[in-house]
Amino acid sequence: MLSVAGSSDVERLRGRWLELHYAQSFASHPVRPLFRAWLADGKALDWIMPAAVFGQARWLGLMPDRLVRYEILADLPDAALFRMERARSLAPWQMRLRLLARSPAALLKEAVPGLVRTRRGRVNAVRAGLLQEPLSRVQAFADRRSRPPEPDRFDRPAAPEAAPEIAFLLHWPGGATAPLSSTLETLAGQADPLWRVLVAAGPAAAAPATAAAARLGLDDRVTVRPAAGRQQGPWSADLPSGCVAHLSPGDRLPPWTVLSLRAAWAATPGLALLYSDAALLAPSGALATVRLEPDWSPDYVAGGAPIAGLQLWDVSTARQLAAGIEGPEPALARRLLVAAAEHLPAGRVAHLPRPAVHRLGDEARDLPSLAQTPGTGAASGGSDSAAIVIPTRDRLDLLRVAVESVIEGTDHPDFEVVVADNGSTSAETLDYLDALRRRPNCRVVAVPGEFNFPHIVNRAVAATRAAVVVLLNNDTEVLGPFWLRDLVRHAVRDGVGAVGARLLYPGGRVQHAGVVLGWGGYAGHFGRNQPEGSCDHLGRDLATHEVAAVTAACLAVSRAHFDAVGGFDESFAVDFNDVDFCLRLSRLGLRNLLCPSAVLRHHESASRRHEGARRARFEAERRRFGERWRSALGADPFFPLLLSLQRNDERLE
Numbered sequence: 175m176l177s178v179a180g181s182s183d184v185e186r187l188r189g190r191w192l193e194l195h196y197a198q199s200f201a202s203h204p205v206r207p208l209f210r211a212w213l214a215d216g217k218a219l220d221w222i223m224p225a226a227v228f229g230q231a232r233w234l235g236l237m238p239d240r241l242v243r244y245e246i247l248a249d250l251p252d253a254a255l256f257r258m259e260r261a262r263s264l265a266p267w268q269m270r271l272r273l274l275a276r277s278p279a280a281l282l283k284e285a286v287p288g289l290v291r292t293r294r295g296r297v298n299a300v301r302a303g304l305l306q307e308p309l310s311r312v313q314a315f316a317d318r319r320s321r322p323p324e325p326d327r328f329d330r331p332a333a334p335e336a337a338p339e340i341a342f343l344l345h346w347p348g349g350a351t352a353p354l355s356s357t358l359e360t361l362a363g364q365a366d367p368l369w370r371v372l373v374a375a376g377p378a379a380a381a382p383a384t385a386a387a388a389r390l391g392l393d394d395r396v397t398v399r400p401a402a403g404r405q406q407g408p409w410s411a412d413l414p415s416g417c418v419a420h421l422s423p424g425d426r427l428p429p430w431t432v433l434s435l436r437a438a439w440a441a442t443p444g445l446a447l448l449y450s451d452a453a454l455l456a457p458s459g460a461l462a463t464v465r466l467e468p469d470w471s472p473d474y475v476a477g478g479a480p481i482a483g484l485q486l487w488d489v490s491t492a493r494q495l496a497a498g499i500e501g502p503e504p505a506l507a508r509r510l511l512v513a514a515a516e517h518l519p520a521g522r523v524a525h526l527p528r529p530a531v532h533r534l535g536d537e538a539r540d541l542p543s544l545a546q547t548p549g550t551g552a553a554s555g556g557s558d559s560a561a562i563v564i565p566t567r568d569r570l571d572l573l574r575v576a577v578e579s580v581i582e583g584t585d586h587p588d589f590e591v592v593v594a595d596n597g598s599t600s601a602e603t604l605d606y607l608d609a610l611r612r613r614p615n616c617r618v619v620a621v622p623g624e625f626n627f628p629h630i631v632n633r634a635v636a637a638t639r640a641a642v643v644v645l646l647n648n649d650t651e652v653l654g655p656f657w658l659r660d661l662v663r664h665a666v667r668d669g670v671g672a673v674g675a676r677l678l679y680p681g682g683r684v685q686h687a688g689v690v691l692g693w694g695g696y697a698g699h700f701g702r703n704q705p706e707g708s709c710d711h712l713g714r715d716l717a718t719h720e721v722a723a724v725t726a727a728c729l730a731v732s733r734a735h736f737d738a739v740g741g742f743d744e745s746f747a748v749d750f751n752d753v754d755f756c757l758r759l760s761r762l763g764l765r766n767l768l769c770p771s772a773v774l775r776h777h778e779s780a781s782r783r784h785e786g787a788r789r790a791r792f793e794a795e796r797r798r799f800g801e802r803w804r805s806a807l808g809a810d811p812f813f814p815l816l817l818s819l820q821r822n823d824e825r826l827e
Contacts, residue, residue, distance in 0.1 A: 175247040192244075194258065202252075204226060209233065211244045225816070336440035343418055345401060380399075427530065431530045444521070448523075475515040570606055576651060586662065595621065629744045692808050694820065721767065746799065
């Protein structure tokens with residue numbers, strides 16, 4: 175992490191709001207910077223800042239009273255790729271005037287004592303009121319965050335020897351020339367000149383296409399040829415080498431698109447595929463919404479997920495993958511993506527998290543919805559042996575529901591229930607545990623002592639010999655018979671680490687659909703308390719897909735992988751142990767998955783609070799987690815950089 179900005183002149187900032195405007199080069203991968211405030215006692219407070227995806231970004235923070243200096247850190251190869259444009263301090267009354275004009279509801283949360291419990295919550299209310307927008311207001315958001323590229327200094331294009339010229343293949347059957355001209359016009363405005371276009375024109379369309387290019391002075395950049403009888407994608411064109419992307423008439427490219435694509439291509443030698451995010455256009459021509467893709471996610475793609483953004487292919491690799499694939503766009507492109515998910519190493523695919531193309535909304539919304547599929551390389555049947563480990567201490571009212579729902583409601587040929595008893599004393603609970611010992615495929619492992627979830631788990635797992643370990647909270651309830659088959663079939667796949675389930679609160683709202691790194695500054699459940707059936711804007715909750723981590727309330731992992739990372743870290747007695755476990759699996763090159771077809775009810779309180787000694791323990795574990803994984807917390811590969819890390823309802827920030 176580079177220190178890219180900062181200040182030691184902070185006397186005037188103490189107890190005041192700091193507003194920062196900053197920019198990042200279009201020639202670099204966008205990142206979330208880290209704001210670090212140093213205090214008089216030598217300690218530091220960290221906040222994750224928004225990424226400058228459109229070129230610029232804004233951040234607000236309430237400065238500590240003991241502030242002595244601050245610095246801004248960013249995971250960039252060169253500090254010259256980041257630029258501080260304005261820093262301004264605001265008194266609380268000035269911030270409240272802004273809130274009054276923009277968001278009275280946020281003003282109430284910030285100003286009324288007790289309405290929001292924590293200082294962090296009040297700060298987040300201010301950011302939500304002044305900086306965040308729903309996806310439907312992306313045009314207004316982009317207007318405030320965009321800047322023109324500066325290719326002569328801040329946004330220098332990649333050298334020709336570092337990245338090839340980009341070829342765009344544009345199929346135009348004919349008709350009105352306005353969409354074609356619109357696309358060519360945005361190409362003419364590119365800050366990086368290393369591009370060309372091959373127009374595959376329909377019958378009688380070649381002459382109008384040539385004329386449209388001539389009107390824009392692009393005769394030397396645009397080649398028009400008759401379209402083939404069967405479309406075989408951009409890799410079938412007369413392009414002996416280099417990289418190529420498909421465009422549709424009416425697509426618009428921001429002036430930094432070619433510059434950013436070539437810079438990203440140059441940054442990763444040996445790329446076979448580079449894909450971007452996309453913005454969708456309303457009939458008026460304004461941006462209507464965005465499609466923000468995850469980083470390369472083979473299960474997501476193999477499950478039928480479309481990618482609406484640009485797909486920049488290495489021509490030779492695409493031709494190899496496309497052997498035998500024919501058909502019209504965009505179905506052809508989707509089949510090629512599935513082939514990439516099955517055959518390409520992850521290191522040969524990269525994601526540019528910028529909306530590098532603006533596409534007609536009707537065309538982009540016509541992309542197919544996801545359907546639940548086993549995923550790449552899934553084992554059929556999911557019949558491997560599983561040990562379901564359920565830690566408990568008394569609370570028979572919860573334990574009985576969890577155990578009986580598993581025994582009576584699970585369709586799996588080979589499993590055992592292992593209750594890890596952490597010192598139960600209730601006579602009713604002890605009687606139930608004695609009865610369990612006499613039931614087939616049930617065991618009780620005594621793990622006495624102070625509550626330490628990782629220790630309990632590690633001791634219980636050591637007593638099992640099953641191929642797959644399934645951790646299950648004692649306050650869960652199985653809702654469908656195939657939950658275990660679905661988890662096991664993924665857990666035994668090559669390259670898969672932890673597999674989590676979709677968990678619902680008793681009222682039906684979402685409790686867990688994957689863990690997001692950086693959530694609230696550390697990690698948390700995206701979509702928590704959202705209505706059941708709600709999805710992210712890509713519909714990923716409908717199909718198995720990669721996530722950074724999953725909760726141990728229901729987590730499956732192969733025994734071999736559990737042992738490979740040494741089990742759970744017992745220094746995280748209560749919190750963050752599951753996220754730490756998943757990140758250590760990722761460090762081995764394993765992918766963690768969310769399997770939404772496995773659905774359970776989780777009776778955890780939706781308003782659980784950390785108070786007193788519990789609060790102190792939680793803060794200590796959170797601090798240690800942050801110290802260990804700080805470099806990863808602002809860069810969750812499966813959560814969009816444009817979205818707020820504080821909101822469950824997908825807000826741009």
